[in-house]
Amino acid sequence: MISISICLIVKNEEAVLARCLDSLKGIGEEIIIVDTGSTDNTKKIAEKYTDKIFDFKWIDDFSAARNFAFSKATKDYIYSADADEIIDKENYRKFMNIKKVLLNEVEIVQMKYTNQLVYGTTYNFNTEYRPKLFKRLRDFKWIEPIHETIRLEPVIYDSDIEIIHLPECNHSGRDFNTFLSVIKKGDRLSERLVSMYAKELFISGNSTDFKAALDYFKEVIEDAERSADEIKYALCVLAKGFRLNHDIHNFFKNCIKGVADKPCSEICYELGEYYYELNDFYEAAIWYYNAAFESEPYLNIHYKGDYPLKRLMQCYDALGNKEQAEIYRKALSEWSMPE
Structure with missing residues (x-):
């Protein structure tokens, strides 16, 4: 033994x-x-x-x-x-x-x-x-x-x-502080850590966390030695971060880069959020549909699932299309996280 x-x-x-x-x-x-x-x-x-x-x-x-x-x-x-x-x-x-x-x-x-x-x-x-x-x-x-x-x-x-x-609370605040401390020291985050940082932002980050991460992910975009996947993660973070900061020029700049090759669910969803906040529900629904059905998530599976489905339901409710809203209401009720 x-x-x-x-x-x-x-x-x-x-x-x-x-x-x-x-x-x-x-x-x-x-x-x-x-x-x-x-x-x-x-x-x-x-x-x-x-x-x-x-x-x-x-x-x-x-x-x-x-x-x-x-x-x-x-x-x-x-x-x-x-x-x-x-x-x-x-x-x-x-x-x-x-x-x-x-x-x-x-x-x-x-x-x-x-x-x-x-x-x-x-x-x-x-x-x-x-x-x-x-x-x-x-x-x-x-x-x-x-x-x-x-x-x-x-x-x-x-x-x-x-x-x-069986955690008692969310440790994301501790994790974000650690990421920022490592970056401040000048240490280079590995591809795995770039992905983990971006995932943690999209799963549990708030607007303050995204704002604090913007400078670093801008550096990732400008680093010629970063992989294509790292660039994709960074574009997602920058798109959401700039939208939350109401920096529309940089929001669209990074969204356009993100959809130029192979659009991901996160960026499609962020475009939907932009138009949703303008009450342009028809345009928002187009992007939410792309998030849910025409793209794949890089960082958070919710951006292909319940998040856009809920918004689609809300968009069609706002547009007065109750039949279409009911379709997405049913889809939302049947969606579940993978094991």
């Missing part, structure tokens, strides 16, 4: 930490808590479960904090947990079975992360596989009978264990 170090990074988690650690009792041989600056009772609660509590000065870098936590682990495998998640009885049983039978060559175990849409900030679906259990020390293996080489890719096992995400 493998041994497990449970590692968490925490800050002001007094409302959920005990719930998380109670659900993990018996799974790990040690619990490592890294506190990044709590001002509540988080550390006192942690002391009831472990004496391995470490302080880590927050530097706007989650990876740095997690790497520090992992450096304190001593067991065969490391389970990376968050304070706002739990494992229920059925999945606890599955986890304990994995612990008994896991083959030595497995280096990462992925688990299904569920309930993501509750206070979600970056996801368009409720469940996804995430790497959660990691072999602490990797064994390098030679492979191939001739022209031998070292196996570079980790051995990954996709388990059927479900981790339930």
